[in-house]
Amino acid sequence: MFVYGTVFGGLAVQAGLRAVEVWGMSVLVFAGASQFIAVPMLAAGASPVAIVVTTYVVNMRHYLMAATLAPAFRGFPRRWLALVAHVLNDESFAIAVARRNPPDPWVYIGSAVAIFGAFLAGVVVGTQLGGLVADPARWGLDFAFPAVFLALVAAQLRHPADWLIALVSAVVAIAAALVLPDNWHIVVTGVAVSGVAARFVSPEAR
Amino acid sequence: MRAGVWLVIAGMAIVTYLTRAPLLLALARRPLPPRVRLWLRLIPLAVLPALALPLVLVDHGRLTLSLAHPPLWGAVVVVTLAACRANVLLTVAVGVGTVAVLRGLG
Numbered sequence: 001m002f003v004y005g006t007v008f009g010g011l012a013v014q015a016g017l018r019a020v021e022v023w024g025m026s027v028l029v030f031a032g033a034s035q036f037i038a039v040p041m042l043a044a045g046a047s048p049v050a051i052v053v054t055t056y057v058v059n060m061r062h063y064l065m066a067a068t069l070a071p072a073f074r075g076f077p078r079r080w081l082a083l084v085a086h087v088l089n090d091e092s093f094a095i096a097v098a099r100r101n102p103p104d105p106w107v108y109i110g111s112a113v114a115i116f117g118a119f120l121a122g123v124v125v126g127t128q129l130g131g132l133v134a135d136p137a138r139w140g141l142d143f144a145f146p147a148v149f150l151a152l153v154a155a156q157l158r159h160p161a162d163w164l165i166a167l168v169s170a171v172v173a174i175a176a177a178l179v180l181p182d183n184w185h186i187v188v189t190g191v192a193v194s195g196v197a198a199r200f201v202s203p204e205a206r
Numbered sequence: 207m208r209a210g211v212w213l214v215i216a217g218m219a220i221v222t223y224l225t226r227a228p229l230l231l232a233l234a235r236r237p238l239p240p241r242v243r244l245w246l247r248l249i250p251l252a253v254l255p256a257l258a259l260p261l262v263l264v265d266h267g268r269l270t271l272s273l274a275h276p277p278l279w280g281a282v283v284v285v286t287l288a289a290c291r292a293n294v295l296l297t298v299a300v301g302v303g304t305v306a307v308l309r310g311l312g
Contacts, residue, residue, distance in 0.1 A: 003295055021211050028219035033250075037257055038218060042211065052217035058253055059225040064246045066229035067238050078231060085227035140305030143280045146261040147301040150281055153254035154288030165248060166255045173256035177264045185260060190253035197252065198245035 001091065001115045002122040004032060009126020011036075011144050014136045015043040019127040026123045030087065030116060033152065034058040037186075040145045046183040054187050065093045072102045087112040161201050169193040276308035 005026070012022040017039065025035055034055040041051045065088055073081055092115055096108035136142055157163050169189055176185035237243070262277045263270055272278070284301035288294065 007295070007298070017211065018208075021208070021215065024212070025215045025218065028215060029222050031222050033254075034218065034222065038214070040261065042214060048210065048214045048217060051214050052221055054253075055218040056221035056225065057249065059222045060249055061246055062222075062225035063229055064238065064243060066226055070230050070232070073230065081231050082227060085230045086223060088226040088230070138306065138309065140276070140280065140302040140307075140309065143262075143277050143305040144298060144302050146258040146277065147280060147284050147298040148294075149254045149258035149261075150284045151288040151294045151297040151301070153251060153258070154285045155291065155294060156251060157289060162251055165251045169252040170255040170259040173260055174263055174269065176256075177260035178267060178269065186253060186256050189256035190249060192252075193256070194245055194248040194252035197248050198241055201244060201248070 001118040002125075005119040005122020006126035006129070007122075007144070007148075008032065008035060008039075009123040009128075010130035010133075011126075011141065012039045013127045013130030014133060014141060015039045017042065022123060022127050023120070026120055029055070030089070030119070031055075031059050031062075032089075032119065036145060036148055041183050044183065050182045050184055050187070054183070057187050057190055061090075062088055065090070068097065069093065069103060069105075069108060072096075072105045072108070076105065084109060084112070087116050089115055091115050161197070165193060165197045165201075168197075274312065276305045276312065279308060280305040 008026070009019075009022055012025075012035075013019060017025075025038070029035055029038075037058055038051050038055060041054065066085065069088070073084070076084070087109075089112060092108055092112040095111045096103035096105075099107055133139065133141065153166055157166060172193060173185050173189040176189050177183075180188065238246070258281070262281050263275075280301045283304045284297055287297040287300060
């Protein structure tokens with residue numbers, strides 16, 4: 001997570017964000033994938049509404065994690081839960097669920113705090129290093145954003161249906177990107193393709 | 207302070223919190239319906255390619271389909287490595303390196 005934060009911090013500064021904006025985003029949003037997505041959109045001058053809606057859709061997977069974790073947190077004060085909710089993240093969820101089901105709330109809280117700290121420390125280091133590279137394109141660093149997205153999705157492809165969904169989404173998005181303004185192709189394609197796929201894929205097969 | 211950027215960050219923070227807090231605070235007793243669970247799991251599979259491929263292949267509203275386009279080969283390398291379950295950060299580094307080397311040669 002530290003390295004992931006460093007990469008994010010470095011790339012965000014190169015994309016034109018100020019260090020303090022990158023730190024603020026990392027503390028307040030703390031959702032790596034959506035932050036990686038927002039930075040090139042901000043750099044490209046996408047509309048604020050498009051960026052916020054895209055963030056929402058990308059982070060909708062949290063609903064699934066929150067619903068799975070909720071039974072483990074019965075009896076916790078609500079004020080605590082409001083804080084625990086903010087550090088909900090994929091990695092801590094995976095760790096807590098892999099160890100025990102229903103997950104141990106303290107394993108979850110411990111790993112979430114550790115990951116929050118490691119990610120932020122990485123971001124701070126990254127924003128300091130990021131300004132040092134003068135010509136990012138020469139080192140292929142402009143390709144780092146799509147590379148992160150492609151690596152994240154390809155690592156999740158298990159069933160043939162997953163490959164089909166990803167492929168259809170890629171083709172539809174390219175077509176949509178040519179006609180829609182302001183990066184709306186991301187949300188439109190993401191919601192439409194996953195929605196159609198969820199109707200046809202059998203839930204029992206997963 | 208650039209107000210526009212902070213406004214976007216505030217908006218992102220609010221909608222992200224709205225994906226995390228409600229179901230945790232409600233201490234949801236029942237799991238989500240299977241079709242909804244499935245849809246929530248499929249969203250990243252559809253969003254990530256929708257994000258990545260136009261960044262690779264669309265430049266200023268025009269499709270760039272050329273074998274001499276380094277990011278195309280970077281994408282092929284990344285998808286191949288990641289599909290073989292290589293480490294994500296290593297995969298990204300090799301992809302970025304591929305683009306840098308091809309640009310250096312071209």
